[in-house]
Amino acid sequence: MSPTTRRKETTAGPKMCHQIPWRCFYLFTCLLLWTEAVPVAIDKTKVQVPEEQKEEKVDHPDTGLYYDRYLREVIDVLETDKHFREKLQNTDMEDIKQGKLAKELDFVSHHIRTKLDELKRQEVSRLRTLIKAKHEMQNGNDLSMDHQALLKQFEYLNHINPHTFETDDLDKLIKTATKDLENYDKERHEEFKRYEMMKEHERREYLNTLDEEKRKKEEEHYEEMKKKHSDHPKVNHPGSQDQLKEVWEEADGLDPVDFDPKTFFKLHDSNGDGYLDEQELEALFTKELEKMYDPNNEEDDMVEMEEERLRMREHVMNEVDTNRDRLVSLDEFMTSTGKKEFLEPDSWETLEQQPAFTEEELKEFEKHISNQEQELSKKSEELLKQKEELERQQQQLNAQKLELQQAVEHMERLRSQQAQQPPVLEGEPNIQNGAVQPPSETGNHQPPAAGDAKPQESHQ
Structure with a gap:
């Protein structure tokens, strides 16, 4: 099987890039949205709340971070504090990322701090269990290891104080999540580059195993597949008027003459939170990607399709998301539609036009x-x-x-032979080797020989 054929089977790898965390940046923004609504005076004694609604709880989106559960639990607890929610309303995303919000932890109620202390103790205990299990797997049982030293690798909490949740803990949690997600795009690009280089390396290694004639045919086939892949309809610039109008017409089924950016925004704000998040943006590029990639075509690599999708999303975010919160608000979106780049965009350079290495x-x-x-x-x-x-x-x-078994068997045989021989009684002949031996007598007296005279009796 040639590398050209094998690459189509490797479609699951890059999807993980697509699923890696990106929404942690606006977890704290979600708190702002949660508190933006103006309260309405309602007589709660006259309102019947169904049991289902009483128990309903809105979960935060999974960030994919290895400390996601701890992060969400801390946010859930902080949401219940009135003072913290009020401060959140007057804090922008940049201040949150710089740690200014963390200082407000000193003013939350005592029972909130108690809950946070318990969450931290549970998290430290969880990390210690993981460290111990990993250490035992690698180095055997070593009960004398220094947990405090090993906890240093976990930057999202203060390991020096494992018992109480302090301002430094909230600050570390926010900054670590922010740093992890800011580095994500860079790591994703490096991962894709390694994938592309490995694919080319395997192709060249495969060519080295062929004779000259087969190598020539394989090279011709490779060039044919490249040309076939690049022969596709025009790809509209992501986020441009042409691209959005195409979605408006083909996906939404509306007349392109009636295209309205504000209406378009509301149509594709699928969760109705007033923002286009990264997944909602990526959904807008499906039509463009279908022009270039088909999973049934040998020449189309689905790994590259996902990278192209993420490049498009990254480009739109860089152009439209002015406050860098990884969300596109309605104001940001409307502002971008008034730019020259929206009406007269440059041509979009696809992956085949930009070699990965x-x-x-x-x-x-x-x-x-x-x-x-x-x-x-x-x-x-x-x-x-x-x-x-x-x-x-x-x-x-x-x-x-x-040898030991043979020696044991030999000893057993000797013991068995000795046990089977009957005991020799006094006065009975002893038969050995087929000859009859006279019975033995006590002393050294020998029987008289034949013809010998009887001994004379002694006289007193």
Whole structure:
């Protein structure tokens, strides 16, 4: 199977990039939205609330962070404090990311702090359990390890004080989540570059296994697939009027003449929170991606399709999301529709027009792979030698075990023979080796020989 065929089977890998956290930035913004509505005076004694509504609880979106549960639990507890909600209304996203909101923790009620203390203790206990399990798997049981030193790797809480939730804990939690998500796009691009370089490396390695004629045919097929993939309809610039009008007409079924940006925004704000989040934006690019990618085509790589989708979303966010909260508000959206770039956009450069790596980067990557293969080969040889030595020792042990068994069996046979021989009584002949032996007598007296005279009786 050639690399060209194999690459179509690798469609699950990049999806994980798509599912990696991006919504943590606006978890705290969600608190603002939750408190923006003007309260209406209602006589609660006359309102019947169904049981289902009483127990209903709105969950925060899963960020995908490994400390997501702890993050959401802290937010849920803080939401219940009136003072914290009021401060949240007057704090913008930039101040939140800089840690100014964390200082308000000193003014929340005592029972809120108590709940936060308990959450932190549970989280520290969870981390210690994970550390111990990992340590035991790698190094065996070692009960003397320093948990405090190992907890330093978890930057989202203050490990020095594992018992109480302080201002520093909230500050670390916000800043760590912010940093993790800001680095996500960079890490995603690097991951995709590695994927593309590995694909090209495998293709070249496969070519090296072919003779000249087959190699030529494979190269021709490869170029044909590239040309076929690039032969697609025009791709509209993401976020431009042409692109949005196409969605308006084909996805929404509306007349392009009646295109209205404000109406378009409300149509695609699927959760009705007044913002276009990253998933809602990515859904707008489906029509453009379908022009370039078809899972049934050999020449189309679904990994590259997901990377293209994320590039489009990233581009629109950079152009429209002016406050960098990873959300597009209605005001930001309307402002972007008044720009020249919205009406007369530049042409969009797709992935095939922007190589993911250079030849120098590929050579460096192949060198790294070669070093890894050498290391693996060396370790494999060492393991093989260890295996052979263990087999030799096992053979010696088996030989010793066999000798021991034979010795035990020989001793058992001797004991069995001795047990089967009848005891020899005094006066009875002892038959040995088929000859009858005279009974033994006490002393050294020998019987008289034939013809000997009887001994004379002694006289007193």
